[in-house]
Amino acid sequence: MADALSLLQTFFREAWTALVGVLLAFALLAALAQVLRVSTGAVIGANLWVWQGVAGMAGVVLLALFAFLGVPQIVRATLAAMPSGGGCGPIGELGTFSAGLIGGLAALRMLKALLSSTLSAAIGGSGGMAQALGETAEALFGMLLAALAVPAAAWFLGAC
Numbered sequence: 001m002a003d004a005l006s007l008l009q010t011f012f013r014e015a016w017t018a019l020v021g022v023l024l025a026f027a028l029l030a031a032l033a034q035v036l037r038v039s040t041g042a043v044i045g046a047n048l049w050v051w052q053g054v055a056g057m058a059g060v061v062l063l064a065l066f067a068f069l070g071v072p073q074i075v076r077a078t079l080a081a082m083p084s085g086g087g088c089g090p091i092g093e094l095g096t097f098s099a100g101l102i103g104g105l106a107a108l109r110m111l112k113a114l115l116s117s118t119l120s121a122a123i124g125g126s127g128g129m130a131q132a133l134g135e136t137a138e139a140l141f142g143m144l145l146a147a148l149a150v151p152a153a154a155w156f157l158g159a160c
Helices: 002-044 047-079 092-122 129-157
Strands: none
Touching: 002 047, 002 092, 047 092, 047 129, 092 129
16 A cells, blocks of 8 residues: 555655646746736836736746645645654555545645646636635645544444
8 A cells, every 4th residue: 555655645746746847837827927018017107007017927926836835835834744644554654644645635636726827817807816726725724634434434334
């Protein structure tokens, strides 16, 4: 089971790297679009466009910083806080395996939410930071529940 978890986590790391590259490219494009918006607004004297561009650029920068600095630390802290000895034999391993699997999926889900928020900011829409943070919380809560649900179900059913 540990080999399968290691293989899946390696796959998720590769997917994470690919998504980070795409996120970086779109964040740079979104920042460029906002810079062009600011410069156009400044040239024609549209103060609203200037402030919208500055706010959009700040939003893109905050999303990118959260994606690169916040998400990995959140996943590491949550994985470290999960109970490791909450079951007996293969049931405990199954709980750890499911939590690790959901942890990898949670990291990808968080990055996907941030990528969609960055794309939205790049085309001039709202940043969607609240949606990205909501998906982050859902993923972390699911990861913790999976780590606790399997050992609790085994204890309740009398398997240990």
